[in-house]
Amino acid sequence: MNAFRRHTGTFALVFPLTLFLGVFFIWPLLTVLQQAVSDPVVSKNLPRTTAAVSAWNITSEPSDEMRTALVDDLKSLDDDQKLGEVVRRLNSAQPGFRTLMRKTVAAVRDSTGPISLAEIDARWNDVAFWRAIAEATEPYTDRNLLAAVDLQHDASGAIVAMPAGESANQAILLRTFAVAAVVTLATCLIGLPYAMLAAALSGWRRQLLLAAVLLPLWTSLLVRTAAWYILLQDKGLINSLLVSLGLLDSPLPLLFNRTGVVIAMTHVLLPFMVLPIYSVLIAIPRNLMPAAASLGASPIRAFLHILLPLALRGIASGGLLVFMAALGYYITPALIGGPKDQMISSVIAFYATGSANWGMAGALGMVLLAVTIVLYGVYGRLSMKTTGA
Amino acid sequence: MTIRLLKFLFGAATVIFLLAPLLAILPIAFTSSSFLAYPIPSFSDRWFAELATEDAWRRSIVNSLLIGAGTTLLSTVLGILAALALRRRVVFAAALRTIFLLPMVVPAVVLGVGLQILFAGLGFPNTFAAVIVAHTVVAVPFVLVSITASLEGIDYRTERAAASLGASPAKVFWKVTLPLAMPGVLSGAVLAFATSLDEVVLTLFVAGPNQLTLARQMFSSIRENISPAIVAAAFLFIVGTIFLGGLLAVVHRRAARSAAPA
Numbered sequence: 001m002n003a004f005r006r007h008t009g010t011f012a013l014v015f016p017l018t019l020f021l022g023v024f025f026i027w028p029l030l031t032v033l034q035q036a037v038s039d040p041v042v043s044k045n046l047p048r049t050t051a052a053v054s055a056w057n058i059t060s061e062p063s064d065e066m067r068t069a070l071v072d073d074l075k076s077l078d079d080d081q082k083l084g085e086v087v088r089r090l091n092s093a094q095p096g097f098r099t100l101m102r103k104t105v106a107a108v109r110d111s112t113g114p115i116s117l118a119e120i121d122a123r124w125n126d127v128a129f130w131r132a133i134a135e136a137t138e139p140y141t142d143r144n145l146l147a148a149v150d151l152q153h154d155a156s157g158a159i160v161a162m163p164a165g166e167s168a169n170q171a172i173l174l175r176t177f178a179v180a181a182v183v184t185l186a187t188c189l190i191g192l193p194y195a196m197l198a199a200a201l202s203g204w205r206r207q208l209l210l211a212a213v214l215l216p217l218w219t220s221l222l223v224r225t226a227a228w229y230i231l232l233q234d235k236g237l238i239n240s241l242l243v244s245l246g247l248l249d250s251p252l253p254l255l256f257n258r259t260g261v262v263i264a265m266t267h268v269l270l271p272f273m274v275l276p277i278y279s280v281l282i283a284i285p286r287n288l289m290p291a292a293a294s295l296g297a298s299p300i301r302a303f304l305h306i307l308l309p310l311a312l313r314g315i316a317s318g319g320l321l322v323f324m325a326a327l328g329y330y331i332t333p334a335l336i337g338g339p340k341d342q343m344i345s346s347v348i349a350f351y352a353t354g355s356a357n358w359g360m361a362g363a364l365g366m367v368l369l370a371v372t373i374v375l376y377g378v379y380g381r382l383s384m385k386t387t388g389a
Numbered sequence: 390m391t392i393r394l395l396k397f398l399f400g401a402a403t404v405i406f407l408l409a410p411l412l413a414i415l416p417i418a419f420t421s422s423s424f425l426a427y428p429i430p431s432f433s434d435r436w437f438a439e440l441a442t443e444d445a446w447r448r449s450i451v452n453s454l455l456i457g458a459g460t461t462l463l464s465t466v467l468g469i470l471a472a473l474a475l476r477r478r479v480v481f482a483a484a485l486r487t488i489f490l491l492p493m494v495v496p497a498v499v500l501g502v503g504l505q506i507l508f509a510g511l512g513f514p515n516t517f518a519a520v521i522v523a524h525t526v527v528a529v530p531f532v533l534v535s536i537t538a539s540l541e542g543i544d545y546r547t548e549r550a551a552a553s554l555g556a557s558p559a560k561v562f563w564k565v566t567l568p569l570a571m572p573g574v575l576s577g578a579v580l581a582f583a584t585s586l587d588e589v590v591l592t593l594f595v596a597g598p599n600q601l602t603l604a605r606q607m608f609s610s611i612r613e614n615i616s617p618a619i620v621a622a623a624f625l626f627i628v629g630t631i632f633l634g635g636l637l638a639v640v641h642r643r644a645a646r647s648a649a650p651a
Contacts, residue, residue, distance in 0.1 A: 021488060222626075240426070352502045365498070369495065
């Protein structure tokens with residue numbers, strides 16, 4: 001009896017948070033994924049055509065039912081906004097649909113009797129247009145996911161690269177990875193020696209070094225970004241100092257470019273590198289380095305063969321943490337960077353709030369989410385081993 | 390000798406890199422000029438006055454406090470319950486823990502897009518409830534970690550002793566477990582409040598014009614018309630951080646003292 005009550009009790013305790021995160025965390029993420037692959041515009045607004053086209057084999061002459069169904073659908077679709085969505089969707093699959101539909105809709109709306117599509121425009125005899133409709137009536141699509149990495153289907157359905165200049169997602173993804181990698185490297189180059197220094201010191205010196213890491217970590221991200229915004233300006237503290245010291249004639253451009261983004265992100269993420277390395281280093285027995293030295297190893301050799309391998313797990317944890325966080329950054333590039341420094345998060349935000357293109361926002365979000373979760377999995381295994389050891 | 394000097398220089402340079410941005414901007418909060426630059430012509434409290442009087446700033450501060458309070462309450466209650474459950478042997482404990490901590494790493498923009506669509510579908514977009522719920526999702530992991538850690542420090546025998554003396558499970562929780570876990574609960578609550586105060590990206594997606602928070606207002610002012618009012622707001626943030634940090638230190642010191650054998 002007790003075991004049963006304990007189990008129901010535990011369930012009652014864990015249920016609220018599970019439900020809460022299920023509804024407000026897992027569900028939204030699934031919604032994003034669904035947006036990425038769903039393509040309901042045509043099937044929702046042209047229901048009869050969708051039904052008629054589903055029986056068609058894509059290669060033969062379009063049937064009369066299909067033509068009648070399309071005319072009927074166009075007659076009953078009197079919402080111009082929805083019609084616009086349908087036309088946009090079809091035109092993206094088959095250029096020429098915009099003019100064809102404008103002409104057809106005008107004719108359908110004017111006439112009262114039966115209409116022959118072929119008489120309105122000869123293009124309605126072209127199988128390519130009907131094939132575009134047939135593909136667009138599929139409720140699910142890999143179009144957005146392919147477009148997220150600059151790929152598309154060609155006329156025969158094979159996956160090919162998009163024409164150059166049409167989409168820049170690959171470039172933005174590469175840029176995001178590059179910025180994240182540079183920031184990870186920079187935090188490592190500063191963070192590793194800093195953590196070593198803090199671990200080697202003792203007393204108030206160590207406390208000071210640790211406080212210097214923890215204080216920014218505690219300070220609002222926005223405050224830190226605002227601080228860099230102010231420092232990096234042409235008339236900001238850094239440039240004024242350099243000019244007044246006579247090191248520069250004119251201010252260095254530090255704001256609204258890559259340099260500024262990297263500096264500010266390095267500052268923001270440095271604590272996430274220092275703390276894991278530090279926690280590994282203080283666990284290393286302090287007599288290892290003197291022992292190596294007494295056996296004749298030079299400091300560099302002792303560092304490379306003793307300290308670095310032992311610290312590697314901390315470096316890997318810190319590196320993953322920083323890289324993962326940097327990939328999803330939005331605020332710092334949005335405020336400090338120029339248009340050429342926007343990372344994938346900014347593009348997702350643009351598609352979602354700027355142009356209401358939920359499909360593309362979802363597809364890019366899916367790419368970002370997948371990479372982050374894989375990295376988190378690696379990080380989880382790594383930290384499990386560390387605590388298990 | 391040179392190595393020691395190099396170490397000192399490196400350490401000093403990095404400490405300056407870490408702390409200087411925060412210290413360098415603070416005096417600008419008290420400038421009398423409308424420019425965010427040195428030298429400061431003279432000191433004045435005009436920008437703090439602007440925060441208190443100008444409608445957009447004043448309302449955003451009130452909104453931040455309201456949303457922060459709601460987030461703290463909701464995430465602390467959810468966090469306590471889940472932490473109590475994870476302390477027992479639960480099936481799928483590892484999986485549950487992973488899911489509970491996942492909001493810390495999921496990119497905020499992706500979650501923001503999903504929440505915006507979800508709230509629109511559920512029929513409460515642009516409401517205080519939506520913003521509080523969104524903030525709670527990202528605050529809950531911090532609360533959970535903090536409370537779990539403090540529960541781990543409790544000796545089971547204390548609770549068993551209370552139960553053997555006839556206390557009901559509820560009474561054991563209120564009179565024994567909760568008071569012993571209080572330091573963790575309080576630091577979790579403080580972390581939740583701080584997370585909510587600082588959250589921008591989710592707010593950007595789920596808040597309407599009536600729920601603009603201080604962080605959100607700072608974000609758009611930096612983009613549009615950067616004025617020393619932002620630094621005054623940042624000053625408030627930093628003072629608030631130091632206050633909350635001090636509060637936590639006091640709580641932990643007290644807990645440590647009462648836990649120490651007399």
